[in-house]
Structure formats: structure tokens, C-alpha cells
Amino acid sequence: MSYHLKTLTQLRAGLASRAFSARELTASFLNRMAVHDGALNSFITQTPEQALAAADFADQRLAAGETGALLGIPYAHKDIFCTAGVRTTCASKMLSHWTAPYDATVHQKLNAAGAILLGKTNMDEFAMGSSNENSAFGVVKNPWDHAAVPGGSSGGSAAAVAARLVPIATGTDTGGSIRQPAAYCGITGIKPTYGRVSRFGMIAYASSLDQGGVLGVSAADCAVMLQVMAGHDARDSTSAPVPVPDYVAQLNQPMAGLRIGVPRQWFTEGLAVSVATRIDDALLELEALGATRVEIDLPDAELALAAYYLIAPAEASSNLSRFDGVRFGHRCDNPRDLNDLYERSRSEGFGAEVQRRILIGTYALSAGYYDAFYVRAQRARRQISAHFARAFESCDVIAGPVAPTVAFDLGAHSADPATMYLEDIYTIPVNLAGLPGMSIPVGFAGGRPVGMQLIGPAFTEGRLLAVAHHYQQHTDWHQQMPAAYREDVV
């Protein structure tokens, strides 16, 4: 059975009708992981025994006639969600042996819905990066081209879904970390509105920007998963007390009259022509489906980038202070004194990019610089939000690129962090404004996938998913698979 070619809806139907068991399904994907992940390195930790046990339990529940939104459905977590009993590393040496004594809210919800965790995926260390090259557990390869990066920071989740090692996976997005790897790997990803998915148990990078979301094959699959993950959580003060609509039911809302805003500032010299062309094709397709294209202004993308690279490191510098070698995580050998314990534990435990951002953030918050950097960055952030608010006066959804190029070669930007930071120029404004954003595959350039970004006003995930779903009903880019991963594994 080619389970990896089925949609989540088909898998749910098959499980419900007992056409196949959760154990068969789980074993099949575990088998794909065992065969393919040596090359991809998309997983940090695989949990086959727990997965099969959970699958057996799911089969009992299915046999008893129980239904659950994801009962018996295998998935993977980005290794940033805390899971009691399975280590949570954040792809850092600092946490390489750390196991949380509690479950993240997202994990609790997925567990309750009957989903089966197959493992925890690779990522940029502490979610800092756009290429998945900043991992203490090694780089992840792009399934479409092993010479290319999968994007980041949720690169492991994106690669695993693109290679169909799992049907669906969680991710987190602080500045583009779901959308950009989804684009690079030719899959569908959604970063919900800030506060839509609980951050409790999701190890913090930049608290005011971090948001959990989904990487899957299609918008319809993502809708099923997001339905389970979303909702207010009393344990996260910043989670939104807003009811969660029925995303699956909303998938078929009509497209007629939909105004799609296209930011003219995003289609300029910074954007690869091949990417721009694919997006234009997709926009034509959406117009053919009844949408209207309107030009909008979204200025100050460079300002957003600068603001992000002050705010996120500032918050990170504080969030990562708890990794001090005292209570958990990496501790240096034979510390001479307290300062030596701090310095060596942190220098040894954190990778270069994490240290770079901690230093930038510490600097930005320092007396004498705070007003010039942090305060101005917050002002810029409010300005970016205002730009979006104005844009949404004349459109319902914004469409544009996810990243300036397709996936770049491994090592291409390693020596130049500033160029790497430019990767996030179209995604970062969305995080600063706290809005929902998606990436959907719209074709290829040079054999590597191109993604299109969809952005909506706060809490319009249902409409974004519907737009993506309509597009995917009429195109098959999302069904394309890298050749090496298409066949059944024996």
C-alpha cells in the first residue's frame, strides 16, 4: 500500500473503515524513515517503539468505534516541542540529553486527538537560521536536490514531509521558519496568527514572534492538523481567547470576489525572476478561479528586517539565559568558579549563530543602546503593522513570494550571515505584525520548488487555507514528489 501517496483525509478514512490498521500505517512510515533518513538527516530522534505501541492503542480505540481527528495518524514534531519521555534538543548541544518532564500543550492536544509521534525533526539550533545548517545534529538535505538546503529553521519537518517520511509535521515560525522551508521543499506550510497556537512547552526563541504551525502536503491536510493544535491555552498568557472556527468546513468557501493584494515593493530587483514568474502564473490561476488582483503597497521591508534582527535577538538573549549549566543542559567539566561555569557551559553548548544572536540581543538591550536599537525597532514594528492594516483595507488576502530565490546550495551563505538574513525579507514582516501566513508550492525553477506566500488579517487562517485549497484543487504542484522518494519502500 502506498500510504505515502495518500492525503490525510484518505488516511483517516482508511483507518476508520479498517481498510488498514494504524500499526500498518505507522510501520510503513517508520520503514520509510529507516530507509531514507540516513541521507536526509531530517530527524534528530526517532521513536519507533513508542510509535508502534501508540499505534496499537489507536487500533484498539478504532476497533472500539472511537473517532479522533487524528486517531492513528503518524506525524513528527519539530524538536522544539517538549515531550515527556522523549528528549527535546532544539538541535543544540546544550540540550542534547535533556528530556522535558512535561508535555507541550500542542503535544497534549495531538496526543488527545490520537496522533502518533514518529520522531522529532532536525532544525536550526533554537530555531535560529534559514537553512538548517545551524544544527548540532548536522545539516539536513533538501529531498529535491541533496546539494540544496531544505530551508530553516523547520528544515527537518519540511524535508521529512517532502520525502513523505511522515504525512505531516509540526513546525514553528519566528521570522519565516515554517513558510520558507515549506517553499524550498515544495510543500504546504501555515504559520497561524500570533496567539492562535499555544506556546506552552515550545522552547522560546523570540517570544513575541514565535508561533507554532503545520507543515503538510496540502492545505486540506494542514487544516485538519491545525484544527487540533489551535485554541486558547490558560498556560500561555499570550494565547488568544478567540474561538477556533471549523477550518475543514471553511475550505470550500467561495473564491468569487476575493481581492488578492500584490505588494508592488516585493516584485523588484531583489526577487529572482524565475520565482516572480511562477508566482505570477499562480496569481493568474487564482484570477481564473474568481479572485481579483489588486496592487498594494507594503513598504519598509528592509526596516522590518532590521527591526526583526534587533527584537528577536533581544528576546533570545534573555530567553536563553536559563541555559547556564546550573540546573539542566550542558555543563562544562571542572568549572573553576561560577563565571567559568557560565562562560564555558554556554560557549561549549551553543553554536556560533546562537552565540551571535545572543550577543546582538545583549548589545541591543544594553544601557545607552536600548533607545537607539530596541525602542526604535519596536516603533518600526508598529509601523509595519500599520502598513498591513492599510493594505487590508483594499484586499482580503496578500500574495507574494516567500523567499527571494529557490533553495540555495548547502554552504552558499554560511560565511555571510547578513545575506542569509535577507532570505527572510518577505516572511519577517508577517511575524512582526502577528498575522497568519502560508506557503504553497506553485512550480519549479531550476528543478527546485517555488513557494507562494499568502497572508491574511489576524485569525483568517480559514480563508488562507481555503484560497490555498482552491488553488490545489486545480493544480498538482503540491502532489509533486522528488523522484528518489516516490516509490514504495519494501
Place this chain on the structure above:
Amino acid sequence: MSIQAGWEAVIGLEIHTQLATQSKIFSGAATAFGAEPNSQACAVDLGLPGVLPVLNAEAVRMAALFGLAVGAEVALESTFDRKNYFYPDLPKGYQISQLAQPIVVGGTVAIRVGEGGKAVEKTIHLTRAHLEEDAGKSLHEDFAGMTGIDLNRAGTPLIEIVSEPEMSSAAEAVAYARKIHAMVQYLGICDGNMQEGSFRVDANVSVRRCGDTALGTRTEVKNVNSFRFLERAIDYEINRQIELIEDGGRVQQQTRLYDPDNDETRMMRTKEAADDYRYFPDPDLLPVIIAPETLRAWQASLPELPDAKAARYQASYGLSNYDAMVLTSAKQTAAFFEQTLAAMGAAGDAKLIANWVTGALAAQLNKEGLEINQSPVSADLLAQLLLRVVDNTLSNKLAKEVFDALWAGEGTPDAIIDARGLKQITDTGAIEVMVAGILAEHPDKVAEYRRGKDKLFGFFVGLVMKAAKGKANPQQLNDVLKSSLGPCGEAGGEEGTQ
């Protein structure tokens, strides 16, 4: 202690008040003192990766009550900031506090220093009071060469109450601290236990020559866990600074620890290189919003506070200003007074109770180092005792004897009176018989008295009281003796010459 002539001191206090909530300020863990180390610290208190703070609404209410009680502005919107620094007992590497927008701004308390005619009243202004979380404790003594960390205290809610530098002596600082201490207990927002660290006072002290307008360099004195030590620590620090300057030295900005064993302050760390705490708004917490109607409800819920209670005691019970101040200086003292008064019913005598509570009871408590709620003589027992004074069963002297027996746990006042046969003799006839007997035994002294040696009256009182085993009603004895002896130095003299 008075300050050396030509100098004045400038003192401001920072008081960390642990709020008496059931659970911590940002987690559901319990706040009880004295539990096994690290047994009351949940994942949030430990600062584990992934956890998030959730504000305890009760801590907000308590902080607001304090603000209302001191007439401050209680902010309808306040915010939390992170204060970043590394220390092993600070699990997250930052303390959640309020810098930019504290919940309480301003406010005043009235203090009174000195007694009687020399008493001086002064109003101390508060700068602010803000909510924050307590850190854990580092235990340096218990592990040779290592430091133990107990995170039970981590996350305990605090309000840090900051005064303006408006106190000019240790006595004023103590009066202010005592007033704040009384208020937080009246409000029921802090247990006030200084030994356990529920109420911690840090003093910022500087000195300058009289007439100078610029403030001197200040030091911060910490580790003061009683009012007595606070007074001594400040006095020590004032004198140290004056001597230092007079010897040509310069006061350095320092944090100093008070050492009660040697009665001195010692340098803990210099603040020359100012710490940079990199404060910024905590992105994990929303602004604290208080609805105006909630604030009004809290205002209406305020209990009677010390100043109002003292005024009422003077107006309603005719107590002196001094008695009223002493009785209201602590919530439990006022409660004890009021319980005693209530228990005495219609025969209640506020002035009498005040004398006993501020006199014999206070002395005994002080002697044994007990708080009034630990007194072996309860309000009910004291009321029963004083009823026997009011109805003349006991003289004040006998009452003190019964009080001592009550303190020793010998039973109820009536049982002690019976057991010891302490009932006062109020039968005039019986007293007359005793007086007649004594006078008959000392005819020469009677004659001397009648010739004018009035001092002998006391001699006769003593003899009769001795014969009565101290139980004769003193007033009745006086009356009977006076009429039996007749006038002193008039007819007696004449009679003597006949």
C-alpha cells in the same frame, strides 16, 4: 542615637514584602515557608525550557490594596519587565519585575517619632510599589566548597515598596518601616514575618553636612531582619560614613550587609560599575489591566487601617493618643484589645484594658520574646481577670498576682482567686475589726499620729494590710483607718496634753 552635630543623614527604604497568596506569582506552586528544599518549585519556577508565566490575579489585588491603603495611584494598566542577570538562584536568568509602569505610584504614610511632648509627626512619601517575583535561596553554609540552591522561594510574589529619601534618622526609618509593616498586616497581604524573610527592609543611607543641598553618596544596607537591627544598622552606617568623611575619606557606592553579631555593616559589593540589567518588556505577559469598577470594589473592601483605628480609639474610648498609637501599631495588638473589650461586655473598661495591654502584658511578652497572638494569657482570660478588678474582687496588686498565675497556666482567673484565696476583703465590718485591733496594739503610735506625725498613716495601712494578707480593699481600708484615727495633729495634740 542622635547624629553628630553638623551632620544630617538621608535615608530611603526599599521594603520587599512577600504577598500572602496561596500560590506563586506566575505558577500554581505553593508558597508555604519551610518546606523541603526544591519541593515547592514546579517547572515554571525552575525555569525549564518551554514554560511560560501566568499572572496570579490575587497578587494583583493585594498590590492594589496596598496602593489604595497609602493613598497612591493604582495604575489601571501596568506592565512587567525582565531584569536580566545571571545568578544560580535566579532560574531563568532574569527576574520578572515592573520597571516602566509599576502598579502603585506615589502614596504617603504618616509616622510619629518620640513620645509625649517631644513627639514629632512626619509624612513620608512613597515613590512606587511594584510587583515582582522573589528569587530562590543560595545556601553557602551547608555544603563544603559548594553552594546549595533552594528554589522553593523562587516565584513567591513580592511588592517592592520604595520610599523617597525623606527620613533623617534611624528612628524615623524604623517608624516608617513599622508603619508599613502594620499596614500590610492590617490589609492581610503579608504575614510580616521578618525572621522568615516575608518582610525585608533594605536601607539606602547617605550623610551630608547640614546646609548642603546635594545628596551624599549612598550605601545600601541589607540583611536586616528585625526593627532593632534596622535601627542599629542605620546608626552604624551613619556614623561610619561621617567618620570616613571627617577622616578625609570618600563614601563609595556599595551594598553592605549588616552583621548583628558584631553590630556593624560590611561591604558586600561595590556598585561603582553599575550593573546593567538590560530591562525590557516581558513578551510572555500581557499588560495588567484593572477595571475601574474592580478598583472601586477593592477600595470599598479596605479594612480599618492603623491611623483611623487610633483616631476611633481616642474618640470612642477616651484613650490617650499614646495608648491609641501603641494599641493600633500592630493588627494583632488592636485585635487583642478589641477582643478583650468585647469579652468584658457591659463592664468593659477600655482605659483599664489599655493599661494592662500596654503595661503588664507588653512587658511580659517583651521579656519572653513572644508575639501577642502567642500570649498564654488570651484576650478572654484577660477580660475575666479585669472583670474581677472592675467588681472590686481584686486590687490591682492582686490582679497582677493572678495575671502571673494565668501566664504560668494555672487556670482561669476565678479558679486562681479561689485556689489562692486572693479574694479582696470588701466587708467594712471585717476591716473595722482589723483596724481596731492594730490601733489597740499600738497606742503610742496612735498618739504620735494624732499629735501630727501624719507619716504614720502609711505605717498603719501596712500593718492592717499585712494582717489582711494583702486582701483588704485599699480604698475601704483608707476610709476606715482615717475615721478610726481621727484628725491628724489637731484634737489629738490637745488630748495628749490633758
